[in-house]
Amino acid sequence: MIELLPVTEPSFLDFLNKTYRTDGKFAFVCVEKKEIKSSLIYDVRKQKGIILNVSTVEEDIFDGLVRACFAALLEIGIHQAEFAPEIDSAMTKKLGFVGENPYLVESLDEILDNCKKCKNNQD
Amino acid sequence: MEKIRIQKVIADSGYCSRRKAEELILNRHVKVNGHLALTGQKIDPVKDVLTIDGERIYYQTKKEHVYLMMNKPRGYITSMSDDRGRRCVTELLPNLDVRVYPVGRLDLNTEGLLLFTSDGKFANDMMHPSRSVSKTYRVTVRPDITDEQAVKLSEGVMIDGRVTAPAEVRVLSKEPNRVVMELVIREGRNRQVRKMCEAVGLEVARLKRTAFGPLKLGMLKPGTCRELKPEELRAIRGAVKKPERRRK
Numbered sequence: 001m002i003e004l005l006p007v008t009e010p011s012f013l014d015f016l017n018k019t020y021r022t023d024g025k026f027a028f029v030c031v032e033k034k035e036i037k038s039s040l041i042y043d044v045r046k047q048k049g050i051i052l053n054v055s056t057v058e059e060d061i062f063d064g065l066v067r068a069c070f071a072a073l074l075e076i077g078i079h080q081a082e083f084a085p086e087i088d089s090a091m092t093k094k095l096g097f098v099g100e101n102p103y104l105v106e107s108l109d110e111i112l113d114n115c116k117k118c119k120n121n122q123d
Numbered sequence: 124m125e126k127i128r129i130q131k132v133i134a135d136s137g138y139c140s141r142r143k144a145e146e147l148i149l150n151r152h153v154k155v156n157g158h159l160a161l162t163g164q165k166i167d168p169v170k171d172v173l174t175i176d177g178e179r180i181y182y183q184t185k186k187e188h189v190y191l192m193m194n195k196p197r198g199y200i201t202s203m204s205d206d207r208g209r210r211c212v213t214e215l216l217p218n219l220d221v222r223v224y225p226v227g228r229l230d231l232n233t234e235g236l237l238l239f240t241s242d243g244k245f246a247n248d249m250m251h252p253s254r255s256v257s258k259t260y261r262v263t264v265r266p267d268i269t270d271e272q273a274v275k276l277s278e279g280v281m282i283d284g285r286v287t288a289p290a291e292v293r294v295l296s297k298e299p300n301r302v303v304m305e306l307v308i309r310e311g312r313n314r315q316v317r318k319m320c321e322a323v324g325l326e327v328a329r330l331k332r333t334a335f336g337p338l339k340l341g342m343l344k345p346g347t348c349r350e351l352k353p354e355e356l357r358a359i360r361g362a363v364k365k366p367e368r369r370r371k
């Protein structure tokens with residue numbers, strides 16, 4: 001089973017920032033069979049969530065990490081986000097996170113309310 | 124001139140390392156003024172006639188030392204010669220008046236920054252594990268690196284019965300089935316980077332040394348060499364950790 005968990009250990013957050021050359025204050029990890037497979041590093045700047053790195057090229061895990069981050073942002077009252085230019089824009093577009101602007105996520109609420117794959121929305 | 128230990132004279136001449144010189148002396152290849160030399164024997168490098176297998180060895184003062192940086196291409200072995208006919212890095216060296224030796228080694232399939240020098244002490248300082256000179260590698264691995272694997276590489280992994288010293292890991296790019304990372308290590312164990320990657324389940328597709336301490340490969344073309352600039356030489360000497368003195 002895959003779990004998406006927030007990073008609570010500051011030293012591990014430091015490690016992720018060093019490894020991916022970022023300076024984020026928050027992160028989520030994808031854990032499978034007790035092994036940390038990949039991560040998402042983000043920050044909040046000027047009332048906007050900034051996704052600094054997503055360390056996976058697997059579509060489902062990428063999608064899950066980004067949605068976990070978006071949900072966490074909404075919980076603290078942030079409704080917009082931006083992907084760093086280093087993040088694969090083909091992937092973010094394919095997953096429907098961005099529109100014409102390849103970096104900006106206009107509405108996190110909309111993204112989380114309109115999950116294409118979500119069974120609840122298929123009716 | 125002040126008398127100097129014979130193995131130092133040989134090493135400073137660029138003929139071989141100090142350790143190799145000791146072997147040559149023990150194996151009766153070295154003579155001083157026609158008499159077999161002894162390990163630790165002190166000689167006047169200017170007046171005394173020093174020979175190895177009949178070849179006269181001339182003492183070099185430090186001013187004459189040569190320091191080169193090479194961008195070693197893949198397919199060359201780091202050796203002065205090879206009895207199996209493989210291509211050696213020495214084939215890529217320019218014609219020099221002095222004999223230079225590689226500082227450490229890069230595997231046949233590893234490319235990048237390789238230093239050469241005629242200065243035995245410098246070579247020894249650069250290679251000795253206690254001096255902790257960093258080596259930076261650009262490593263392309265397959266299939267993908269998990270964060271757990273990155274943690275293991277950075278904390279140290281068991282290779283050849285010993286755990287490696289902490290390393291710095293930076294992921295530079297990720298593509299499906301291919302990750303490029305930068306790995307900084309401070310040891311120089313045999314095939315260390317490849318073994319570290321194998322130990323965590325990664326296959327190394329390409330390995331290139333991009334820096335040696337503060338020296339950077341930059342845009343040096345593969346298969347070419349250049350002399351180190353005076354400021355580079357100062358920087359690399361400054362980067363060498365001084366050996367700790369034993370307290371009584």
